[in-house]
Amino acid sequence: MTIDVENFDMLSRSLAERHWEQLAELRECPVGKSNLYGGVWLLSKYDDVMTAARDWQTYSSASGSAPVPLNSGGDIKLMPIATDPPLQRELRRLIDRHFGPKKVAAAKEDVRKGAIALFEAFQQRGECEFVAEYAVPFPANTFFRYAFGVDPDTTGRVTGWLDHMLRAPNEAAESVQAFFGWTRELLDGRRESGPRDDVLDSLLTGTVDGRELTDPERMMIMMNLIIGGIETTTHVLGNVMHHLAARPEIRERLSADRGLIPAAVEEFLRYESPADARGRAATCPVHVGGAHIQPNDRVALFYSAANRDPAKYDDPDEIVLDRFAGRAAPHLSFGAGPHRCPGAHLARLEIAVTIEEALDRLADLSLTGEKIEYAYGLTRGPAAVPITFRPRVPADPARAEAAGRD
Amino acid sequence: MTEQTLRIDSDRCQGHAICYLLAPDLFAVDDEGRGSVTRAAMESDDDRAQAAVAIDRCPERAISLRSA
Numbered sequence: 445m446t447i448d449v450e451n452f453d454m455l456s457r458s459l460a461e462r463h464w465e466q467l468a469e470l471r472e473c474p475v476g477k478s479n480l481y482g483g484v485w486l487l488s489k490y491d492d493v494m495t496a497a498r499d500w501q502t503y504s505s506a507s508g509s510a511p512v513p514l515n516s517g518g519d520i521k522l523m524p525i526a527t528d529p530p531l532q533r534e535l536r537r538l539i540d541r542h543f544g545p546k547k548v549a550a551a552k553e554d555v556r557k558g559a560i561a562l563f564e565a566f567q568q569r570g571e572c573e574f575v576a577e578y579a580v581p582f583p584a585n586t587f588f589r590y591a592f593g594v595d596p597d598t599t600g601r602v603t604g605w606l607d608h609m610l611r612a613p614n615e616a617a618e619s620v621q622a623f624f625g626w627t628r629e630l631l632d633g634r635r636e637s638g639p640r641d642d643v644l645d646s647l648l649t650g651t652v653d654g655r656e657l658t659d660p661e662r663m664m665i666m667m668n669l670i671i672g673g674i675e676t677t678t679h680v681l682g683n684v685m686h687h688l689a690a691r692p693e694i695r696e697r698l699s700a701d702r703g704l705i706p707a708a709v710e711e712f713l714r715y716e717s718p719a720d721a722r723g724r725a726a727t728c729p730v731h732v733g734g735a736h737i738q739p740n741d742r743v744a745l746f747y748s749a750a751n752r753d754p755a756k757y758d759d760p761d762e763i764v765l766d767r768f769a770g771r772a773a774p775h776l777s778f779g780a781g782p783h784r785c786p787g788a789h790l791a792r793l794e795i796a797v798t799i800e801e802a803l804d805r806l807a808d809l810s811l812t813g814e815k816i817e818y819a820y821g822l823t824r825g826p827a828a829v830p831i832t833f834r835p836r837v838p839a840d841p842a843r844a845e846a847a848g849r850d
Numbered sequence: 851m852t853e854q855t856l857r858i859d860s861d862r863c864q865g866h867a868i869c870y871l872l873a874p875d876l877f878a879v880d881d882e883g884r885g886s887v888t889r890a891a892m893e894s895d896d897d898r899a900q901a902a903v904a905i906d907r908c909p910e911r912a913i914s915l916r917s918a
């Protein structure tokens with residue numbers, strides 16, 4: 445055992461580089477507490493993480509869901525992620541009805557058009573850096589169009605401000621102001637233009653606790669949705685392309701059996717959760733695996749470690765494409781309990797469409813470069829996935845027609 | 851064999867909609883993704899197999915198949 449639990453640093457480069465090895469060691473230890481970041485209990489076994497995610501009465505989100513205390517340099521309280529029921533439930537009611545499985549499924553061809561436009565921009569070159577050219581813009585474009593009805597042209601600057609806030613929160617005052625200025629314009633624009641039946645309308649007209657939301661509350665919800673909805677999906681798409689490019693047998697199996705793609709999406713999500721850990725604060729004394737957690741102690745829920753718990757999954761460190769084709773324990777990459785990811789269906793659609801289009805358009809895929817470097821911190825995913833391929837025209841003419849081609 | 855009834859505990863359901871995605875013959879969801887049972891009595895082995903998958907895969911352990 446080489447891991448030093450008391451000095452376990454969940455934001456370190458060392459964890460990013462020896463990620464799965466260190467998380468496996470952590471999972472094999474009794475529940476321990478890191479003394480860094482003001483002290484954080486580390487839950488990494490599947491059953492412990494699942495129990496804590498569901499039990500909001502014992503594990504509160506009211507002080508935020510980051511596993512370590514964040515110095516955001518201002519009065520930013522994301523909603524609904526940093527609230528508890530019953531307010532949390534009322535806020536989620538406004539959001540969830542716009543991200544249910546049927547409404548998302550109805551957007552499938554529109555989402556596919558956005559994917560195809562990005563593939564076509566690099567396809568004829570026979571090479572690209574997939575993260576920058578696809579995995580970053582696709583979830584941003586898709587989310588803004590789906591959730592707010594906003595043209596993708598504006599999404600680059602918005603994600604730039606958010607990235608600044610997340611990477612350098614103490615120096616991001618200008619970006620925070622710019623972001624809130626943009627959300628205010630968006631809200632005012634919608635007030636003028638009238639409803640289009642999306643989440644913005646519900647934020648403008650919906651009520652919580654018998655009253656309308658305030659504009660600052662609306663902006664905190666918009667920020668929460670954007671932070672949760674974009675970068676995480678970018679990481680999953682980078683991971684998926686990494687495996688498609690590195691493992692021809694995965695491409696062959698999925699090409700031969702497209703019906704396996706939904707199960708494969710779940711397995712890719714299980715294998716590498718983009719949100720490594722999320723945090724809670726204990727509301728009462730609680731005993732977990734021999735640990736005595738005290739009220740107000742911070743607790744980190746390691747979704748990524750739980751997803752590879754050998755107590756729940758055979759060969760947890762292998763990608764088993766049909767693992768989720770039948771009976772299996774649910775993975776935790778979308779969380780569980782009241783804070784489960786509201787955008788899960790949209791994310792699943794984006795991942796499935798990306799796999800389908802990649803299989804159709806990119807032949808003889810391979811990775812260039814020797815080693816994938818990971819962006820790390822509160823989320824984790826490949827910083828770059830450089831690939832080469834032979835461009836191929838999609839085989840299905842109906843799909844090409846749906847995308848507006850001749 | 852005793853008759854078994856498929857149920858969702860609506861207090862536990864958080865609207866993942868996994869049951870509907872995996873077993874659309876047995877479950878429906880509302881706009882928020884919250885599930886309800888559309889066929890409570892198991893009519894075939896296929897029903898029972900679908901129910902077993904949905905029970906396993908519900909992240910909230912909200913689904914059960916019990917003797918009525």
